[in-house]
Amino acid sequence: MNDKKQITAITPTRNDDYPEWYQQVIKAAGMAESSPVRGCMVINPWGYGIWELIQKHLDKRIKDTGHENAYFPLLIPLSFLEKEAQHVEGFAKECAVVTHHRLEAGGPDGKLIPAGELEEPLIIRPTSETIIGHMYAKWVQSYRDLPILINQWANVMRWEMRTRMFLRTSEFLWQEGHTAHATEAEAVEETMKMLEVYREFAENILAIPVITGEKTPEERFPGAVNTFTIEAMMQDRKALQAGTSHFLGQNFARSSGIKFLNEKSEECYAWTTSWGVSTRLIGGIIMTHADDDGLILPPRIAPKQVVIVPIMHKEEEKNQVLAYCENLRSAIGETLYEKEPIRVYIDQRDVRGGEKNWQLIKKGVPLRIEVGPRDMAKDQVCLMQRHLGHKEKEFLSPKELVEKLPSLLTNMHKVLFERAQKFRDENIRTITDKSEFTAFFTAKNPEKPEIHGGFALSPFVPGNSETEAFLK
Amino acid sequence: MNDKKQITAITPTRNDDYPEWYQQVIKAAGMAESSPVRGCMVINPWGYGIWELIQKHLDKRIKDTGHENAYFPLLIPLSFLEKEAQHVEGFAKECAVVTHHRLEAGGPDGKLIPAGELEEPLIIRPTSETIIGHMYAKWVQSYRDLPILINQWANVMRWEMRTRMFLRTSEFLWQEGHTAHATEAEAVEETMKMLEVYREFAENILAIPVITGEKTPEERFPGAVNTFTIEAMMQDRKALQAGTSHFLGQNFARSSGIKFLNEKSEECYAWTTSWGVSTRLIGGIIMTHADDDGLILPPRIAPKQVVIVPIMHKEEEKNQVLAYCENLRSAIGETLYEKEPIRVYIDQRDVRGGEKNWQLIKKGVPLRIEVGPRDMAKDQVCLMQRHLGHKEKEFLSPKELVEKLPSLLTNMHKVLFERAQKFRDENIRTITDKSEFTAFFTAKNPEKPEIHGGFALSPFVPGNSETEAFLK
Numbered sequence: 001m002n003d004k005k006q007i008t009a010i011t012p013t014r015n016d017d018y019p020e021w022y023q024q025v026i027k028a029a030g031m032a033e034s035s036p037v038r039g040c041m042v043i044n045p046w047g048y049g050i051w052e053l054i055q056k057h058l059d060k061r062i063k064d065t066g067h068e069n070a071y072f073p074l075l076i077p078l079s080f081l082e083k084e085a086q087h088v089e090g091f092a093k094e095c096a097v098v099t100h101h102r103l104e105a106g107g108p109d110g111k112l113i114p115a116g117e118l119e120e121p122l123i124i125r126p127t128s129e130t131i132i133g134h135m136y137a138k139w140v141q142s143y144r145d146l147p148i149l150i151n152q153w154a155n156v157m158r159w160e161m162r163t164r165m166f167l168r169t170s171e172f173l174w175q176e177g178h179t180a181h182a183t184e185a186e187a188v189e190e191t192m193k194m195l196e197v198y199r200e201f202a203e204n205i206l207a208i209p210v211i212t213g214e215k216t217p218e219e220r221f222p223g224a225v226n227t228f229t230i231e232a233m234m235q236d237r238k239a240l241q242a243g244t245s246h247f248l249g250q251n252f253a254r255s256s257g258i259k260f261l262n263e264k265s266e267e268c269y270a271w272t273t274s275w276g277v278s279t280r281l282i283g284g285i286i287m288t289h290a291d292d293d294g295l296i297l298p299p300r301i302a303p304k305q306v307v308i309v310p311i312m313h314k315e316e317e318k319n320q321v322l323a324y325c326e327n328l329r330s331a332i333g334e335t336l337y338e339k340e341p342i343r344v345y346i347d348q349r350d351v352r353g354g355e356k357n358w359q360l361i362k363k364g365v366p367l368r369i370e371v372g373p374r375d376m377a378k379d380q381v382c383l384m385q386r387h388l389g390h391k392e393k394e395f396l397s398p399k400e401l402v403e404k405l406p407s408l409l410t411n412m413h414k415v416l417f418e419r420a421q422k423f424r425d426e427n428i429r430t431i432t433d434k435s436e437f438t439a440f441f442t443a444k445n446p447e448k449p450e451i452h453g454g455f456a457l458s459p460f461v462p463g464n465s466e467t468e469a470f471l472k
Numbered sequence: 473m474n475d476k477k478q479i480t481a482i483t484p485t486r487n488d489d490y491p492e493w494y495q496q497v498i499k500a501a502g503m504a505e506s507s508p509v510r511g512c513m514v515i516n517p518w519g520y521g522i523w524e525l526i527q528k529h530l531d532k533r534i535k536d537t538g539h540e541n542a543y544f545p546l547l548i549p550l551s552f553l554e555k556e557a558q559h560v561e562g563f564a565k566e567c568a569v570v571t572h573h574r575l576e577a578g579g580p581d582g583k584l585i586p587a588g589e590l591e592e593p594l595i596i597r598p599t600s601e602t603i604i605g606h607m608y609a610k611w612v613q614s615y616r617d618l619p620i621l622i623n624q625w626a627n628v629m630r631w632e633m634r635t636r637m638f639l640r641t642s643e644f645l646w647q648e649g650h651t652a653h654a655t656e657a658e659a660v661e662e663t664m665k666m667l668e669v670y671r672e673f674a675e676n677i678l679a680i681p682v683i684t685g686e687k688t689p690e691e692r693f694p695g696a697v698n699t700f701t702i703e704a705m706m707q708d709r710k711a712l713q714a715g716t717s718h719f720l721g722q723n724f725a726r727s728s729g730i731k732f733l734n735e736k737s738e739e740c741y742a743w744t745t746s747w748g749v750s751t752r753l754i755g756g757i758i759m760t761h762a763d764d765d766g767l768i769l770p771p772r773i774a775p776k777q778v779v780i781v782p783i784m785h786k787e788e789e790k791n792q793v794l795a796y797c798e799n800l801r802s803a804i805g806e807t808l809y810e811k812e813p814i815r816v817y818i819d820q821r822d823v824r825g826g827e828k829n830w831q832l833i834k835k836g837v838p839l840r841i842e843v844g845p846r847d848m849a850k851d852q853v854c855l856m857q858r859h860l861g862h863k864e865k866e867f868l869s870p871k872e873l874v875e876k877l878p879s880l881l882t883n884m885h886k887v888l889f890e891r892a893q894k895f896r897d898e899n900i901r902t903i904t905d906k907s908e909f910t911a912f913f914t915a916k917n918p919e920k921p922e923i924h925g926g927f928a929l930s931p932f933v934p935g936n937s938e939t940e941a942f943l944k
Contacts, residue, residue: 035607036552037545037594042607045540045622052541068517069524073509074596074627074643075568078575078584080508088584096547097572097586098596101631103550103564112550112560114569114593116631121586122509124546124570124596135507135514144822150517155546155627159573159588171546350616 008292009362009390018236023165025286028362029295032165039163039170043279046363047166049303050282051173055153057205057300058175058277061197067149067177072132074155075122080130083255087129090222094159096124096170124157129223129248129274132178133256140260140270143182147190151177166283167240174278180258180270184249187271191247194275195228198243206281207298207413208232208288209421210242211455221274225249233424234287237454242284245275288420289387295364296386298416299337299409306332306344306405307365311353311372322348325371328381328398337406361390366412369401387412387419427454480764481834481862490708495637497758500834501767504637511635511642515751518835519638521775522754523645527625529677529772530647530749533669539621539649544604546627547594552602555727559601562694566631568596568642596629601695601720601746604650605728612732612742615654619662623649638755639712646750652730652742656721659743663719666747667700670715678753679770679885680704680760681893682714683927693746697721705896706759709926714756717747760892761859767836768858770888771809771881778804778816778877779837783825783844794820797843800853800870809878833862838884841873859884859891899926 010028014021026032031047043051059069081092102116125131136148157171177194181187195212202208210230220227224246231239253259253269262268289296299305308329310321325346332344347356353370360368370382381401383394385408396404431437440456482500486493498504503519515523531541553564574588597603608620629643649666653659667684674680682702692699696718703711725731725741734740761768771777780801782793797818804816819828825842832840842854853873855866857880868876903909912928 033607035545036549036603037547040545040547042545043543045542048542049540051543068521070517070520071515071523071645073507073512073514074629075509075512077508081575082584092575092584094574094588096570096594097575098568099571099586100569100593102566103553103569103595112554112564114571116566121572122568123575131508135505157546173543 009294009358010292013292014235019164021292022283022286025290025294025362026165029364031282031286031295034165037170039160041163041165041169041171043173046303047282050285050297050301051279053301053303054205054277054281055175058197058201059153061201062151062175062177065193065197067151067179070150070152071154072125072128072135072152074125076125076128076131078121078123080134081123083130084223084252086251087223087255091126091158092123094161095126096157096159098122098124125154126156126158127274127276128152128154128156128176129178129252129272130256133252133258133272136178136180136270136272137257137259140180140258143260143262146180146182146260146270147186148178148180149190150179151175164283166279166286168280172279174276176274176276179273180253181272182260182262182268182270184271187249187273188247191226191228191245191273191275194273195230195243195245198230198245198275198277202230202232202242202281202284203417205298205300206285206288207300207417207420208242208284209417209424215244221246223248223251225251232284232288233420233427233455234284235423236287237427239455240280240284240287242281243275243277246273248272248274289416290364293390294362296416297364297366298413299366300413302343302364302366304343304345304365305337305409306342306367306369307360308332308344308346308369308371309353309356309360310346310348311370313373317373321371321373321376322346324376328369328371328402331398331402332405335402335405337409342405342409357384357390361386366409367405385412387415424455428457429454430457432458481766481830482764485764486707491636493764494755494758497762497766497834498637501836503754503758503767506637509642511632513635513637513641513643515645518775519754522757522769522773523751525773525775526677526749526753527647530669530673531625533673534623534647534649537665537669539623539651541625542622543624543626544597544600544607546597548597548600548603550593550595552606553595555602556695556724558723559695559727563598563630564595566633567598568629568631570594570596597626598628598630599746599748600624600626600628600648601650601724601744602728605724605730605744608650608652608742608744609729609731612652612730615732615734618652618654618732618742619658620650620652621662622651623647636755638751638758640752644751646748648746648748651745652725653744654732654734654740654742656743659721659745660719663698663700663717663745663747666745667702667715667717670702670717670747670749674702674704674714674753674756675889677770677772678757678760679772679889679892680714680756681889681896687716693718695720695723697723704756704760705892705899705927706756707762707895708759709899711927712752712756712759714753715747715749718745720744720746761888762836765862766834768888769836769838770885771838772885774815774836774838776815776817776837777809777881778814778839778841779832780804780816780818780841780843781825781828781832782818782820783842785845789845793843793845793848794818796848800841800843800874803870803874804877807874807877809881814877814881829856829862833858838881839877857884859887896927900929901926902929904930 010024030044032041032043035042099121100114100116103112104115107113153175160170163169179190202210210232215227226247228245229241230243232242234240250269252272258270308325310325312318312321329344329346332342335342366386368384380395482496502516504513504515507514571593572586572588575584576587579585625647632642635641651662674682682704687699698719700717701713702715704714706712722741724744730742780797782797784790784793801816804814807814840856852867
């Protein structure tokens, strides 16, 4: 064990204890931590910076496909949840209920107690179909008012008993698109369009290869006609549902009363969709790319793509080294990667060089550049690429480096994607036989039930309840 | 009255009924509307688009001054609110209280009722000093851990009985900065720095002239040592508090336990600040710039800066006109205003030209361009600038127009700012005499108590309770 501690920055390793490794990567990178509120996390600046970049890239795609952002209330009247029968089953069970609107000093020792009881309790949104549907019913009168193409970036809450940072927390951040259409075909097209937006986004921005598919009836969003999903294989060979797009048919239109007059002046119910991704994506990034030294960030969502580390042993070297670093930073900051200036920082914190280097490794910074007096004398800097492991170094002149950066970042994205794709493809098996199937999904090592066999490609028919019962 | 209705797009006018005019401007522009949840509004795409631009411009300034974004839980344990005595007084009174975490079908007719009572009630954050302070106490051990410079974009909730769209709603969106410092001087500097960020932002982005100043002890943020504010004069000559920056001294550090060892290894409490602006700014934009025809948007926060309206009387003209418009759109979209492509759209909706024009006026779109076959024949387009009133038109060639656009937008910002500044300055009176003061603040017309006298410049000493008692 002591040996291992010396050679990996994260303890335990993936192989030793995958779930615990996951928590330790988050902690070592300073991405998130638990809060005094049960099941709610604090997202630290490094984790939130990743979320901001996810928002930026995805928001552009959502807008480019014709959607606008809006904002709907956090609280939903209890009676709204009761309107759609399946929806109640799915979401009413574990949610945060607001019952009072005031606190009064009426408790023992003058402690505050809830007062001002509400006539109707309010629920913190677990998802917003019902309240948004209520508004759409007011907005839609005629076929001319359709389609409505709206997205919301918001926090939502589902009371979770067993939580895991980013993957399953009581409060989480997400976007939820909600659209209403005049025809079934148009709503189905929208559902598939957004699924494709998610696929392209996951692969081109997060470097996560995904498989698109349809969920079984039992795994559907409560109230949906079809639920489609992008699924990625994590390093424990399990699937992570990374985004969903739901065709809701007329279910929510009926329960919310979204009706319109068509061109023949007939009253019809609208066809609706909803689709979302959440901060869970950050969990997916970690479990796809991180290694036993910590996080590895695909460059497009790295808050800092390049960090320059000045090495100064003596006080008198300081000004010279910093001036050199500042020139380099400026040149890099003027260089474009994917049409935007490269995000570059000088890490001047008063921390030992070795420790600083390991901190940056654990944070998953794509490129680190060390600049010390000896290198400067040779007009060279030391480049380290996170995904190549901590021993790989390359020396090159600042000019060469700056020229090379965009292609280095492009290449890194490609390598990360292909590495994940290869891992996934190696762990997909085609299975047609029942006993083989059972054997495949039986844990090999009962002490490590978290290490999973992989994906099975099977002649599975969605909606065939016999198959589904067997799968259970 | 009928005459007036014909000549202004908004009824009533500012002069007839200022508060009602305000609501009607919002409605006519499609910015927000009330929701089925008491006191909570729905922010429509046009209003939310303005908020997104506010976020973008302000977020850049917050980051440029060294802050990072993070995210803290929506819910705050009740006991946290009790920690800071004054804070309780200010915020515990009217807030949303979560008491249960489940719904069960245990009511009459199987209706859902709250179940799973929480041991300790949770409050939806009215502001986050207490929960963020709790985390900072864990993060800060040594002077090396300071300063902490963090901002959060979030929704907050204060149960309001009398609400007004954007200005006072139960739920609203805001940013809240929370910083912790090793010295008093540094925390005071931070407080004043962010006040200046708000001033510069209000003036250069929102075109709202503001006066910076200090709040009286009675108007301070509950728990603050000093509260500073930017205040703007609305068109009813009343002040709108548009942003606040609080120096919290060591009050919250004491109640949350944010302690550190200084360079001499002495244990000290940190000095903290907090500062915020909210969706209320959108109310300030309306009340500063809008007129009796509706909203007027300063160009930097207009979701659409230029809208092209194709005029097509006959079907056979359609393709030609649209092709001309598309060329123009493309040329404008490649033109930079403030280093960013001009936000230009073609309004192809199937709405009569006159009605469409009035809709765009009421939305406050800075520049409208009409393109019809007759103009095209002369290679000219018709330009209308929102702030000049609906009768002013100018004909110019597409080439001229595109070249002129950046300066037109720059000029429009300037004119809007100066118009508001002139109005404000004309309504500030210097008053040193007590009876004059009383007369000034007595409503002239008891039927229109909303129309106010303006600002009074008086020898008022903050903290002098005699003066304060008189002012009340």
